[in-house]
Amino acid sequence: TQLLEQSPQFLSIQEGENLTVYCNSSSVFSSLQWYRQEPGEGPVLLVTVVTGGEVKKLKRLTFQFGDARKDSSLHITAAQPGDTGLYLCAGASNDYKLSFGAGTTVTVRA
Amino acid sequence: DTGVSQNPRHKITKRGQNVTFRCDPISEHNRLYWYRQTLGQGPEFLTYFQNEAQLEKSRLLSDRFSAERPKGSFSTLEIQRTEQGDSAMYLCASSLDGPGDRGYTFGSGTRLTVV
Numbered sequence: 001t002q003l004l005e006q007s008p009q010f011l012s013i014q015e016g017e018n019l020t021v022y023c024n025s026s027s028v029f030s031s032l033q034w035y036r037q038e039p040g041e042g043p044v045l046l047v048t049v050v051t052g053g054e055v056k057k058l059k060r061l062t063f064q065f066g067d068a069r070k071d072s073s074l075h076i077t078a079a080q081p082g083d084t085g086l087y088l089c090a091g092a093s094n095d096y097k098l099s100f101g102a103g104t105t106v107t108v109r110a
Numbered sequence: 111d112t113g114v115s116q117n118p119r120h121k122i123t124k125r126g127q128n129v130t131f132r133c134d135p136i137s138e139h140n141r142l143y144w145y146r147q148t149l150g151q152g153p154e155f156l157t158y159f160q161n162e163a164q165l166e167k168s169r170l171l172s173d174r175f176s177a178e179r180p181k182g183s184f185s186t187l188e189i190q191r192t193e194q195g196d197s198a199m200y201l202c203a204s205s206l207d208g209p210g211d212r213g214y215t216f217g218s219g220t221r222l223t224v225v
Binding site for chain 1: 114141143145150151152153154155158160165166201203207208209210212213214215216217218219221
């Protein structure tokens with residue numbers, strides 16, 4: 001059982017559309033990270049959020065950490081085919097272990 | 111810096127055989143982690159080293175699994191008497207400190223198939 005629930009599991013959109021991926025848990029985390037993973041490769045860190053209510057922007061990607069530090073969202077504006085991949089959220093419950101969600105597979109069609 | 115290197119990238123083995131994977135972390139990183147990822151799931155924590163000390167081992171790691179980091183640099187993960195359920199991507203990651211702002215740096219993984 002994954003500690004973090006991600007939704008939706010799959011998302012297929014047309015280039016130029018917006019999308020939002022959600023990450024929810026009943027647990028409180030000291031920090032939460034988002035990674036992107038391509039087939040046959042390891043996850044690559046996109047962002048870390050630490051403070052409840054924090055919003056971080058990375059070009060067309062906007063990350064938000066819930067006020068209670070239990071949930072997070074990732075919003076992509078004007079998606080491009082290069083955004084295709086598996087998006088994973090991961091929560092840190094201590095100073096070394098990350099618990100990952102099952103991921104959201106995003107496909108952006110040209 | 112060449113990042114985290116894992117070898118081999120792919121391994122096909124017959125059930126009952128032993129396999130060993132190697133991970134070379136980023137040189138200045140004192141923390142090293144092993145995770146396992148099966149199809150449709152996120153990575154699951156297996157074990158954690160700080161320098162050469164193995165500080166936590168998940169209950170997912172049965173007695174058939176052993177990990178070492180003898181000199182606090184590279185690490186090996188050995189699976190004895192492999193079973194079909196061991197088929198997965200084995201990911202190694204390293205970090206300078208806790209997840210914090212810089213997170214983990216993952217390797218490309220070793221894909222194990224047990225036939």
